[in-house]
Amino acid sequence: MGRGRAPCCAKVGLNRGSWTPQEDMRLMAYIQKHGHSNWRALPKQAGLLRCGKSCRLRWINYLRPDLKRGNFTVEEEETIIRLHGMLGNKWSKIAACLPGRTDNEIKNVWNTHLKKKAALREQQKAGAAKNDGAASGGDAGTPVTDSSSASSSTTTTNSSSGGSDSGDQCDTSKEPDAVPVSPLQLEDVDVSEMLVDAPAAAQPMLSASCSSSSLTTCAGGVEDLIELPVIDIEPDIWSIIDGECADASGARRGDATAPCTGAAVSTSEAGEAAFDWWLENLEKELGLWGPAEDPQAQTDLLDHTGFGPLVDSEGDPVSTYFQTGPDNAAAELLLDVELELEPEPSALLL
DNA sequence: AAGCCTTTCAACCGCCAACGT
DNA sequence: GACGTTGGCGGTTGAAAGGCT
Structure with missing residues (x-):
């Protein structure tokens, strides 16, 4: 029907694979x-x-x-995990809250190690809930005690993580008017507090290049x-x-x-x-x-x-x-x- | 040193929604 | 309203790199 569209392109004679x-x-x-x-x-x-x-x-x-190149910061990973918990596999929405990161990149990071990390954390939470008050304080929600796990391998030396971030929230490079995260879903959550802001240096380039x-x-x-x-x-x-x-x-x-x-x-x-x-x-x-x-x-x-x-x-x-x-x-x-x-x-x- | 296995990530695929005619 | 086109999204794949035996 109308939705029907020949697959992307016939690809007759077109290059495929890695870009030169x-x-x-x-x-x-x-x-x-x-x-x-x-x-x-x-x-x-x-x-x-x-x-x-x-x-x-x-x-x-x-x-x-x-685009931000390089490894994800711990903050970014935390943001992804939290947003994924709320939004699921809405990679573009998640990406909208992580300036400089693409949905594809986030998806890859999630599938490679954040998924495991999140699952591990869930297990820890469950275990902590079972043990309930027996354990000492400050354990259940232990944010990132497993710094040696996946995150350590991917956040080794990310210079961008410092305090250089500043600026707008959920401002994606994709669409100026894009609604970053559904207000309905995030109504009860202070999204802004989990946002990682875009480096100020990126803004000029952004505006210069994407105003198609x-x-x-x-x-x-x-x-x-x-x-x-x-x-x-x-x-x-x-x-x-x-x-x-x-x-x-x-x-x-x-x-x-x-x-x-x-x-x-x-x-x-x-x-x-x-x-x-x-x-x-x-x-x-x-x-x-x-x-x-x-x-x-x-x-x-x-x-x-x-x-x-x-x-x-x-x-x-x-x-x-x-x-x-x-x-x-x-x-x-x-x-x-x-x-x-x-x-x-x-x-x-x- | 060589082979095998695992991990990473760029790229592809198919579907869908939005928009225009 | 029907149809066609386009952009965008999420899932999946496969090559390359790295690690391990």
Whole structure:
């Protein structure tokens, strides 16, 4: 019936599985510039061989700049346990009360060790109830006496746990008007007291990146779109996925970033060349480009550009960026450069 | 050192609600 | 009101990493 929808996408020729750093960069660059008003159309417009759902998931769960990376704090774990006790598996609701955390992340944490922890606590409570008053005071509700258990393995060195938290409650990055937790369910509970607030530092990034509604999208932004890097995608794939834009894709063979309108490109050749130059340098700086047989050259380049910390030993610049966090000056510069999309080479090489 | 087992977590899948036509 | 489209949610899966024997 109407609800019926072909499974996400036919996935004909679409990439699946883990995202590559190149894909991450492309998605980030596109969303930073255009927002994500239409996930379904986004991959095509961004030149990604992914379905919109996959893009959304990747953005929400991993690429969003306001995400907290790293282990959960004890406070966060406590919050999850308590909220789960009230809400059940309403991961998105729980996530709404844990700024910087995603429902997927919370779900994983719960399933991996918080579930056991909560069960253990229940057992302890039951045991304490049985023994009743026999035991000494201050035991039954023992909050976190098992610090050595699961939590210790996941909250080892979380620097964000400190006192840096401040701010709004249940403010989720997902929906501005989202009702975090059902008032009916939480009527009797002081939710605010269990909330973990978002780091103030995350707010600017959040507002800058997630205001998709205020951004122009593909519909009218033809000249903007061509500024994104070009990748080689068989136009047939898009025509298979949805037949409507095969013409436009064919018109600019290989340029998957071309919008459906097929409108003329207005950027000058010089601009394109400069952008290519910029992109090439960007990829070099991230270790995504260049002869793979000479990693040293890339390292040298990184040293030269001052982007060294951006690439970790594993060579995954994106994950490194998010591990270091948006405060990382170099990373911010990178994003700024992407945002501006003004091919100004000198700005890249510090 | 090698193989096996366990844990973790990113990604996928299917369903549903909301919204637009 | 019916139908189609889209975004979002929760459950599940599978690859990778780590630990253990």
